[in-house]
Amino acid sequence: MGLMTAKLLNSIKGFLFNSIKTIVLFLHGSGPAAIGRLEYRLRPARTSWGGPMNGQAGRVKLCRQIFAELPPAAIVETGTFLGTTTEFFAEFGVPVYTAEVKPRYHAYSDLRFRPVSDRVHVVLADSRVFLRQLAADPSFPKEKIFFYLDSHWYSDLPLLEEIDVIFGTWKRSIIMIDDFAVPGEPYAHTDDGQGADLNGEYLDALGRTDMFRFYPSLPASQETGYKTGCIILCNDPETQSHLSKLETLRPG
Template identity: 40%
Template sequence: MRIEVAKPATRLARAVRSRVIRAEAVHRAESNHHLIRISKPPRAPYIARFKRSAVKAPAGWANPPIRAMPSATGPDRMQNLRKNIRTLIGIADHKSRDHRKFYPWGFAMNGQTSRLEAVRQMIFAAEIARIIETGTYRGTTTEWFAQFGLPVETVETDERVFAFSKARLSRFPNVAIHLGSSVPFLRSRLADANINDRVLFYLDAHWENSLPLREELQIIFTHHPNSVIVIDDFQVRDDNGYHYDDYGPDRALTLDYVERSNLPAYHAFYPATPSEQETGARSGWIVLTPDPAIAERLRTIPLLRTI
């Protein structure tokens, strides 16, 4: 196994490199053996002092037991090593204070000021009680949500950006960040949720080979219809200036994809701001709600238009 590590530039980076080198050495030494850890007895002068003071040394010190530690299989060991390395790199990213890592898309919600204002108005018009986000990434949008003072929960699958965002969001007591897949997270979280709470779901966990959106929507519609759902990277049918994610047949974030998801009746809204008047990355988005009462409130927001 060979893991390439960039030349360290900081004390923390050097520590990360040292950990990686030690991990490589351990892996080579233990590739065909189980890990055996032996408890070391105290040095002889220390036991001698016990004898001189007529105090017996604790049982087992003179003849320490040999304990066999559980040993992971080769693939599991490698997977754990990769996770630990990515976690350390994430912490180093946070310590670097690199502006590009904190704001990779300019600002929250891809730096799209019209979308930010629309979501702000939705939070107050719909009287949102809590916010749940899937796909934390660097925590830029999560940090913006946190400043409303509402309970915020977010979930991320990647160890590196999870470690980064956990450090970034640690100053917000109203934010809980989880490591894991969005689908089991939503399933377990909504099973015990207060159905009377109006929740804003911000769905952004889709990326390359991972497209959990259909399952996310089915769980939300089943367990918490009293909600507003915002989906990032979504096609705006009549405005090609907004880009969207397309991962192949039946894997494009479009209204057709949603319509094939076997969902109950819902109300849908596109952004009213034309793409040429938007700022930032100009990524498309859509708003869904199964609740007719919430839909009536959303229709009062001029930055949204009914589909």
């Protein structure tokens, strides 16, 4: 190896070492949001969970049928993560509002949707605070909203409060809850073994008599992706009548 080649290699090694050191120091000093921004810069087209709706083709079809039967005025999502399902929602041409409680994932998705920030609004917030803010916003429509609740990974489950806020504020609207048990089918669902088992009994704690329940009609064996269950809720007879027409749903 010649002297010039050795010097060049040493220079490259030094540059790489200093660059990595600078990045590590920057991330250490800037926190999770900086990590999220860097992840986006390195891999902006990253897809999580195998595609929208956990990579579940049946769930995607179900959503498309709901939107065709009952076009929403806006879509609200809790639990943005990397924005894969958010991007799917953005296809429908209505405003999308999505909240993420983790700064790292919020920073990633905020950059991802910055080019379309006029119609995809990415918010760093607890889902309950986020929903109350929308409820108090006079410019946000108060009917025909599709809510996708997918922020149930941590010990502090917000689901019951989310439902109370939604049905206490919005009319003729639909809630879809991810990671929910489907009776008679082995779909995956949230169950931490300490009472937080997302199933019909969990919803019974709300004591609501105005809540209509639907489940996917597709057997778990025919679903793709991660095969997580879901439930669809509404609280008015007109919306119930429309949902009852869909072959992708069965009443609960």
